[in-house]
Each structure stands twice: as structure tokens, then as C-alpha cells.
Amino acid sequence: MPRQTLLTQAFIKSVPSFPVTERLTQLMEHQCLLLAAISDLLGEGPPKATKAKKDKPRAAYGIQTYLDECEADQVDPIRTEHAVLKYAAEHAIPREFMAMAFHEFVERMTDNAKRQKNWPLTFNNYIRGNYLKLWWCKPDGSYELTSTGNQAMAKHGGR
DSSP states (O other): OOHHHHHHHHHHHHSOOOOOOHHHHHHHHHHHHHHHHHHHHHTOSSOOOOOOOOOOOOOOEEHHHHHHHHHHHTOOSSOTTSHHHHHHHHTTOOHHHHHHHHHHHHHHHHHTTOEESOHHHHHHHHHHTTTTOOEEEOTTSOEEEOHHHHHHHHHHTTO
16 A cells, blocks of 8 residues: 555544545645655655565476475475366366376476476476376266376376
């Protein structure tokens, strides 16, 4: 909220209650602006807002580092409220397919030593873009594993 509005509100609250006309309100606002200008000239008043120092953006890091940090913080690598899980629920992608996809994703990202700044977002992109090619959507809207998906399910299905 602008400083002048805050000052006007503070000034109005300090005046005993009485019916306020539009002209009186304008005069009070003008007086508050003048007081704020005088205060600024004298170097008084609240300190002006300064830009907060931004943290340096995190460098890209490997998936294993991300998983280790999640384990240390005792959080799930993909939070239950993450968009990728909402997407899967909205599109009726079976949970066991999503679990298998995550294990396959981690394995592939570990194998090629890929580095990212945001692993949940990367997983989201892989699911939405069907980059893993683990399933296909049938015309009736249900999902079925591809041959690659069947291989991955055999490998990761017990997890």
C-alpha cells in the first residue's frame, strides 16, 4: 500500500469520529502528503524499502543429489500436491504406472548423468510429454503399457 494512503488512514483514525465530507477527506490527504514530503526532506519517517538481496540461483545438480537431499529432509521426491500427480489423477494414469515411471526416470537420469535445477519439474515434463514412452492412451481413455513399459514394469514393478 502506498505510503500516502497509510498516512491518510493513520491520520483519519487519529481524528475523533465525526461525519467526514469528501472535501475534508481531500484536505486531510493533501495534509498527509505535505507531512510526508517534509518528513522525507528532513530525513525522518520510516526507512524506504530496499530491494531484498536475491539468493544466487542454484546450479544444476544430479538426480542422486536431489534424492539424497529429499531423504535427509525426510520428504518425498515428488510431493503429493505436485502438478504431475494432479495431472496423472485428472488423466486417470494408474498409480503403478506413475511409480514405475518415476523409477525408470531416475534410472535413465542417473545413467546419462543429467543435471537439472528442478527435478520435480523435469519429471512433470517427461510425464506430460510422454518422453519415457512407457504407456499409450487407448481411444477409450484408458492406458496400456508399451513394450518398453512392460520391460520397465518387469524391472521396477516390485518396488
